[in-house]
Amino acid sequence: MTSAEPVIQTTRAPRVRRTRRSRIRIALKKAPLSAWFGMGVILCYAVVALFAPLIAPYRETQVFSEAFAPWSHEFAFGTDQLGRDMLTRLIYGARNTIGIAFITTILSFAAGVTLGLLAAMYRGWLDQLLSRAVDVLMSIPSLIFALMLLSIFGSSITSLILVIALLDSTRVFRLARAVGLNVVVMEYVEVAQLRGEGPAWILRKEILPNILLPLIAEFGLRFCFVFLTIAALSFLGVGIQPPSADWGSMVRENATLITYGDVTPLLPAGAIALLTVAVNFVVDWFLHSTSGLRDEN
Amino acid sequence: MKTSSVIARERGTDLLTVRDLHVEGFSDERWHPIVRGVDFSLKRGEVLGLIGESGAGKSTIGLAAMGYAKPGCRITRGSVLFDGVDLLSMSEARRRRLRGSRIAYVAQSAAAWFNPAHRLLDQTVETAVAHGIASRGEANRDAVELYKRLQLPQPETIGFRYPHQVSGGQLQRAMTAMAMACRPDLIVFDEPTTALDVTTQVEVLASIRRVVEDFNTAAIYVTHDLAVVAQMADRIMVLRHGQTVEEAGTRQMLTAPAQEYTRTLWAVRKLAKPEIEARDHILTIDNVTAAYAGGVKVLSDVSIRVPRGRTVALVGESGSGKSTLARVVTGLLPAMSGSISFDAQPLPLSLKQRSKDLLRRIQMIYQSPDSALNPRQTVEEVIARPLEFYLGLKGEQRDRRIGELMHMIEMDESFLDRLPGELSGGQKQRICIARALAANPELIICDEVTSALDQIVQEEILKLLIRLQRELGVSYIFITHDIATVRAIADEVVVMHQGKVVEQGPKTEILTSPHAAYTELLLSSVPAMDPDWLTGLLAKRKRQGTLDAAG
Amino acid sequence: MRLNPVAKTVLQRLGLGLITLFVVSIIIFSAIAMLPGDFAKATLGQSATPETVAALQHEIGLDRPPVERYFSWIGKMAKGDFGSSFASRTGYRRTVAEIIAPRLYNTMFLAVMTALIAVPLALGLGIVAALYRNSWFDRVVNTVTLTTISFPEFFVAYMLAFLIISRDTFAGTEFAQSLPVWLAISINWTLNVVPKFPTLANINDQTPFWDHVWRAALPSATLTLVIVAHMMRMTRAAILNMLSSPYIDMARLKGMRPMVVVLRHALPNAWAPIVTVVAFNLAYLIVGVVVVEVVFVYPGVGQLMVDAVRSRDVPVVQACALVFAATYVLLNLIADIISIATNPRLLHPR
């Protein structure tokens, strides 16, 4: 505060009234080019995923007579081994892969954040119990464990989502607990405790809003990891199952073509990579703007 | 300062000349001016005091005098002539050679400015060795010499400790030793004693002053504390909003400031509330003992009475247990033994056992409004919550009450949709006060509520608190380490030291004729607005042999 | 008694680690018990008669209740006996130890080889990127590493294999013929500069050391690409994080060169997060490389465990899981020890 007048700024008119929307607008305006690129790509993917049936030229599983058709007007990226349009498969692949990864990440965050914050807030035996449980889960190789669990519960999409969400929530738990611990010691949390607020209110109103940014950043990263995990599981044969199109399986199915310099497997792999890079750009920007770290030179 | 040395220094030539200095800082994606055209010069061996409130640009100027701008800042215009060469136009490599060797820096919080990963000695000698001024062995021996001069305990071995292993006062002196390692021509002191307790501050000031004089080093001494700068500087420059308000010799500046702003600055330390007798006690603490997990006792056998509608100031240095006492009263740290009664009723010791209404009646305000306000809640959300939670107010009723509270803390209602980050420190503290008031409390515990604020703002807040007490009849427990604050607000004073109550009584009595030796030491360590205060105090203490005892 | 903080952490973590291993063994055992089918059905396959299956189940003790089997297993474990694979037959004992040992050696070999390349590379790149942050170098390194982790691991592996194959085939492809001659020639030349690493890493216990290195080159390169990004980014971030500390300003004000500022003043304080990430990635090198093992036919523990899960060879699965869990626990312990050792506050309490 810079004013020296003993009279307080009772009369001073505040600056423009700031709503949440205007704050977001200001933040967006400051975003660097890479973040804009990232957001643009994510938006495109989201649109494609949401409106796949409208955008795709054919039905997801529609079969044409010609397998391995070359690129043409009719089939922009040719057809696959069953004679399905590659472009259509890519578009539906976006829907399936992103959709599943998104739901999985949401679930893993819901579980991880809730438990992590509870552990941070209550410490003691609850913290010990949860932390040790997470240690145990993390010490089992996750890919192989996922493989086992999926074998037990079947490779349905539901169990795929639940299993990956469970294994992934361990890392979210760790992060949420760590950032939560930083916030729990803040005096405004103490103020709420002194006021007599219940734990749910404190979690939701005092702690969560303050760890949202790192969590969102982590969300982006975990989303990508889930993506790659699904691809790896598809590689081991328990990922998203055909005839649903998914990028991991599409890479896997066409992998042998790479040996002959065929670019077909590059399309889904590139689609995965582009999204991952885009998400990371946005995450970098988020982390950068929250850490208060300035890259000057 | 000692008159003889002042004369000697005045014979020096111009060492540093700063002309038309402009510095900008980057925030909200924009460059804002921080320093707007400051000129000054400094002779060899001379000490210049830079004084001003936060945001006045005094630290920035101090760094700019080294040709350095903090990350996020840039020097946009001006020249800094050091020994005849412009620091701003020379190459980075040449500037680097000057830094540390001929111009050195001593920072406010040595604990943060020392690298935690290296031993003190390694950091002390680093500059000398890196600049090729001394060999490692020579530098080590010299460092020990400097430690001795700065009166560090065990100068032979203290260098082998890590920063976290020594106390704040010692660290500050070690940092001065580090700055002195190359015997620079100029040292920039950036609030070197602000983070220290008053009793420690005296010693550090004395040490610093001695080495600066011994080596005839020129210095820029940046501080917000007039009394401190009065002890150290030959000349004082008052800054405001990145501009010079006025500049003059120390004595002249203290006695006859030319500008109105300077006079306001000088005046703030004179606020004093007349004390009033109390009728009864709202809070009685009897023989309370408390300890943190791990069994370290922080309070032992503490008994305090808080008169209704009055203010009890809890005075003591860091570690005296005064903040712990606040936690005991609020129930966050239930006392191990002893009893507390509130409004003649026994108060459950643990927070969990207290009723909602009881919680409402005791509120707390914290030292740092930054951490006491949730950065993600608007002012309205902050103030409204206690209204809804305790009083169940809704809709129009609630909004009306919020309006009243804003009025009470003298803030416009248009602030309601702001986030704490968009407010100044004083405004934030007002919001914290409003939040406490919203509960209609009977007792408010104020934990160092003014110490993070500028002095003018401090005064405003103190006045506000006094007015509210008068109007609402609320009682305060006012925790502070600052005697001026005590003078301003207290009716009764409790002096604490190492977890025990040293003395308790009416303000005037304690401040004028203390009974306990510790109280006396504490009071005598508070710098006065008199350039000869430190010299006099040191002389007096030397006679009494109390200087070492206090360390 | 006041213990040295390192010793205290080690003891505490080892204790917790043992409990972790115990719980892991229970979880894995139950998981296999819940898997459909068992070893007998899995090995005998489609055409086995029920009597045959029953006879085999009896021989390997699968007809006993799971709880009893678990306790007999853990009883042996406590004595250091990992037991025998279900693939053992009367007169033909295959102990779990002898099955795992060579695989574990291979896995460790690959992990150490990769770590020796990847960790210095990641730290170096991270430090240089932090030093020249926002320079073109920083941006290029960031984007490249980011891209490598953005592709599925097996895709990276296939791409590397493709590069090797292209040495011989590139000139004949339509793509090459569509390029200008000079470009085609130079690409072909570039491809042939790379040594012809084997795409098949099928080593065995008789493979000489350097041949082992040679054969493990591609798997190692794949893993390097996969893990460098994470470690490099963390190194960079940790150092940058430190660069906003006041003591970095102090170092600059003391006239230290930027390299000295980063190496002597920022890096020592950034070890803890870096070491944690390095430990995480090393654990991944041992625990998570099953995909790379499959693609390059490298006989490591990951593939062994997947095989054992498929065939329900419980003792082998259990042993693999314990080896993995122990690796995880130990690496984290080492990371913690390094974090303490590099932090004077923890190493030398007041």
Next chain:
Amino acid sequence: MSESEYKFRVAQSLIGRGKVSRRDFIHLGLAAGLTVAASDQIFVTVARAQPQQGGFAKLGMAHGATTDSIDPAGYPDTFTQTAFSGAMSNGLTEVDAKGGIQPDLAESFESSNGAKTWVFKLRKGVTFHNGKKVTAEDVVSSMRYHMGVDTKSAAKSLLESVSDIKADGPETVVFTLNSGNADFPYIMSDYHFVIMPSVDGKADWASGTRTGAFVLENFQPGVSAKLKRNPNYFKNGKPYLDEVEFIAITDLAARMAALSTGEVDYIGRADLKTLGMLKRNPKIEIIEVTGYGHYTLPMNVTIAPFDNPDVRMAMKWAIDRQEIADKIFLGHATVANDSPIAPAIKFYKNPEPQHRFDPEKARHYLKKAGMEKLKVDLSVADAAFAGAVDAGALIRETAAQCGIDVNVVREAEDAYWDNVWLKKPWCASYWSGRATADWMFTQAFAAESSWNESFWKNPRFNELLVQARAETDEAKRAAMYGEMQQLAHDDSGSIVLVFNNFVSAQSKKLGHGDVAPNWENDGLKMAERWWMAEA
């Protein structure tokens, strides 16, 4: 024919015996009016066609697991079968390249008593790898290893009809069967029935001592098996190779890459997708053999709606077998006609009419069954066969055009054979095929067989099956098997989609004769039969 041409011809015939050097041959070729390149080409081709001694072949197998062992009770896939049965061991008989049965360790065999008694005479002077002579006792122990209550052999069911085995002197073994079986020698060619030395009356499999062309040198389960030539092998001149290494490369792309980079000389189960591109490589040869294996979709005829023969017929017409052959198997399969007997098998007869995709006919039969529309579940998983799920997708598309809504249900791959096959009303299945019609029908179509996957019980069929088995008159047998194939085609619940082709790829450095169709990898005997044409 000029003299030089004559000399050239003679020289060609001498190449194989290593009597003519490449250089001399080219000179002769020049003399005969050929270019250097042309005569060199002829040299290489001729040389490949002639077995040569020596060399070390690396063979990439599509299977291999860490639980593999040399125990003949197992041998679950091509790795163990080719390496341990085919290369290391011999059975009493073997199937030749034309699908005929030949004696192997046996010198001869004959039946009596309506094919109920079979007498095998052993070859004289054959020894195990350790020098011990092979006796009838060894044969009896080896067979008993797969019999009895407590055997763990996967081949137990094959010998269930054997009531007694005994040695008649050191060189004769007599099998007594419960009922006549004219094809019993074929059963003896099964890869499980390798002859092992008898130790204390029990077959000793663990030592790895067998009679085969190769001796096991090093075996790392799931990784590789290295074998070296058995110098005392009883077949004259064989094996040609000095050493073979079988390498487990389960990943398809890795297998293809290993062949392309020359790290292996042969791979089983080549990638069909890139076969066209692989063919362009002049150093690579591709071998395709129609095997006995076939892919089926058994419908449980005891459960509605498949209890109605017309529904079954509608389903049979609603599937485009050609499309499945083209797309799932990329043309590397032979369209089948709802009979499990492969063209290469004796008594094969293609039933009439050929079932193909015909929406008209499918609707016709559906209507005949009294239905307009039909909704059925098809349970699939790639555990049944690779591509089963995709096949389901194709079937759904074609069936939809016939008014049949096929709901493709994905099942878990693990324990598919436990939980889905024989349990779900309609699912996908695979048979590796049997060498004789009787064997195939007995296992998969006979009423009492536990693997009668469509639960089909046709009295006439089962009557014929028993009669034909004991019948020794070839013509009568042919007629009976012809009728049985027609019955299966017309009435059974098994939709037989296609017969698989074994597609392997190898470096042209490897030479071989005709390739046997009974199993993959030249009837599992590639190590013994193939040679290295150029080092």
